[in-house]
Amino acid sequence: MAKRTIIPFGPQHPVLPEPIHLDLVLEDEKVVEAIPSIGFIHRGLEKLVEKNEWPEMVYVIERVCGICSFGHGWGYCKSIEGNLGVEVPPRAEYLRTIWHELGRIHSHLLWLGLLADGFGFESLFMHTWRLRETILDIFEETTGGRVIFSVCKVGGLRKDVSNEKLAEIAGTLDGLEKELRELTQVFLDDVSVANRLVGVGTLTQDEAIALGAVGPTARGSGVNNDVRLDGHGAYGQLDFEPCLEEAGDCYARCKVRIRELFQSIGLIKQAAAQIPDGDIAIEIKGKHPAGEYVGRMEQPRGEAYYYSKGSGQKFLERIRVRTPTNANIPALVKTLQGCDFADVPMLVLTIDPCISCTER
Amino acid sequence: MTERKDLITDIEAAAPAELLGTAGDAKTAGYRLGQICATLAGDTLEILYTFEKDNILKNYKFTIGAAAPELQSVTAIYPYAFIYENEMHDLFGVTFKNLALDYGGKFFKTAQATPWNPAFGKGGEN
Amino acid sequence: MANLKIGKMVLRSLFKRPATLMYPTVPREWKELTRGRIEIDIDSCIFCGICARKCPTDAIAVDRNAKSWSIARMGCVQCSCCVEACPKSCLLNKAGYTSPDTEKVVDTFVKPEAEPGSVVDS
Known part of the structure; x- marks a missing residue:
């Protein structure tokens, strides 16, 4: 009979940017059970809706997350626009799509950097974040903020981006793409990276469906659940296929995100090429959301x-x-069962946990 | 280019007693649980369950009393519902019967009990 | 050399300019749109209080009688909501962030009775 030990993991841990606590039940070096615990940073942002009028609430919702900030702002606006039954001008939808995809590149690069840092590849981490800076500069030039943009509002956008600027961004992304090809080759081919990722924390397709996993975590197991396929924003007019991998291990999840980097660059270039001219916002006066x-x-x-x-x-x-992390925690708990103790940080990282979002 | 399907989303009221039946039907039909959330409306709580399949969102709203809210847990059907149910337990004081993974109010570290449901435990008709 | 994939990139960066700036000795170049901090042209302010009501973080306080406008620098999230709401367009974004501090700074601006131009910091 192997000896059972319970090791507390987090909320403060070198590989964790955010506080999640896991009680890991170990038998020798194997994890047999993991009990997650969150709630260290519950801010009650949803409650603030009672103090802020709905047009201003978007600035609060954007701050749910510092990484997918634009997406949260857009999601809130979409929900209110659906509630009011208003249509957003096409130019605004295209610009929102462009910013959202830029946000995806920046989020995935941030994550790749953290992953490299997590398995101790310091220089890879530095170079990933150096490239991420290009995206942050584009954000600052077009919106005025580096991580929180405050450009989305109910009914459209607060700021327009000229077509010349969009062409310039597409040019910048061409350069970035070249550097990214070289960088992501390290993630995909390097022996030391493969040693840490291949075959670790396998989540089968059935498990991913049964546990309700979402996003790249599920797509790494071959579950096609890309919500962009419903064609909101400008996605209906843009050509893309969801990135799916079959293996379901950490390496597959990493590969999905790397492929999505290039997919996003492609989407932005497509959108920048076919963006229509016109208004960027419609005025909503004297109407308040009344439904659900x-x-x-x-x-x-x-x-x-x-x-x-x-x-x-x-x-x-x-x-x-x-938020997505909310749905991915059960998948994380499942993959932790039976893994080596040394692989726990990798597993926690590959669902890309964003605990602040989860608790809001 | 893959086909794009528009999102269909509708909200339907249902009786709390039908919760397990509704969730079971959704599971059999291949829906997955999108989210569960609670809304305080006067002295009642509206618990909204969202099920998703192929860009169709089915939302069911169950209305229960806010003073002593109690519902059946759907963790037997959707095991990953435990996150939402524990969250609602800590913020709104909803008791879920037969909850598979019960944190006993320790999921969220809140300074006061049921902060988002001031009506909790205040007598009142159920 | 399968395990030296990153070698080329690392070697190249040895001979390049650093990607980082020597903070704080080398000042940053601000982009045109940067929402750094909120400034007020106190002379054209009419103390209507719309900015204070719109502010999502309640960082702005307006006192109509004392003719003062104050902002809690650490509470402000630079959403520019007030800048957009101001009917006299006397609020504006300036480049440069509030510098870190050990105390929560509140900047108060008082409209001078006769002579314009003086700013009181508290």
Whole structure:
């Protein structure tokens, strides 16, 4: 009979950027059970809807997450727009798509850097984040903010980007793509990286479906659940196929995100080439959301739900954001069972946990 | 280019007693659980269950009293519902019967009990 | 050399300019749109209080009688909501962030009675 030990993991841990606590039950070096515990940073942002009028609430919802900030703002606006039954001008939808995809590149690069840092490849981490800076500069030039943009508003956008600027961005992305090819080759081919990732934490397709995994975590197991396929924003007019991998291990999840980097670059270039001219916002005056609406978005980490309930007043009754990490924690717990203790950080990282989002 | 399907989302009210039946039907039909959330509306709580399949969102709303809210847990059908149910337990005080993984109010570390449901435990008709 | 994939990139960066700036001795170049911090042209302010009501973080306080406008620098999230809401367009974004501090800074601006131009910091 092997000896059982319980090792607490987190909320403060070198590989964790955010506080999740796991009680790991070990038999020798093998994890037999993991019990997750969150709730260290519950901020009650959803509650703030009672103090902020709905047009201003978007700035609060954007701050749910510092990485998929634009996506959250857009998801909130989409939910309210659905609630009010208004249509957003096509130019705004294209620009939103472009910013959202830029956000996906920046999020995935951030994650790849953290992953490299997690398995101790310091220089790979530095170079990944050096390239991420290109995207942050584009954000600052077009929106005025580096991580939180505050450009999305209900009914459209607050800032326009000129077509010349969009062409310039497409040019910048061409350069970035070349560097990314070289960098991601390290993730895909390097022996030391493969040693840490291949065959670790396998999540089969059936398990991914049964545990309700979303986003790249599920796509790494061959589950096609890309919410962008419902054609919201400009996705209906852009050509892309969801990136799917079959293996379901850490390496497959890493590969999905790497492929999505190039997919996003392709999407931005397509969108920049075919963006229509026109208004970027419609005016909503004297109308308040009165119904209920459930909308969803594909965030860099997966599918997110936005529920809004209005009462015809300035203040909404309820806003609910269901973030992707929320859905991926059960999958994480499952993959942790039976893994080596040394692989726990890798597994926690590959679902790309964003605990602040989860608790809001 | 793969086919794009528009998102269909509708909200339907249902009786709390039908919860397990509704969830079971959704599971058999191949839906997955999208999210569960609670909304305080006066002295009642509205619990919204979202099921998703092929860009169709089915939302069911169950209305229960806010003073002593109680529902059946769907963790037997959808094991991953435990996150939402524990969250609602800690923030709104909803008791879930037969909850598979019960944190006993320790899931969220809140300074006060049931912060988002001031009506909790205040008597009142159920 | 399968395990030296990154070698080329590392070698190249040895001979390149550093990707980082020597903070804080080398000042940053600000982009045109940067929402760094909120500044006020106190002379044209009419103390209507719309900015204070719109602010999602309640960082702005307006006192109509004392003719003062104050902002909690650490509470401000630079969403520019107030800049957009101001009917006199007297609020604006300036490049450069609030510098880190050990205390939560509140900057108060008082409209001078006769002579314009003086700014009181507290």
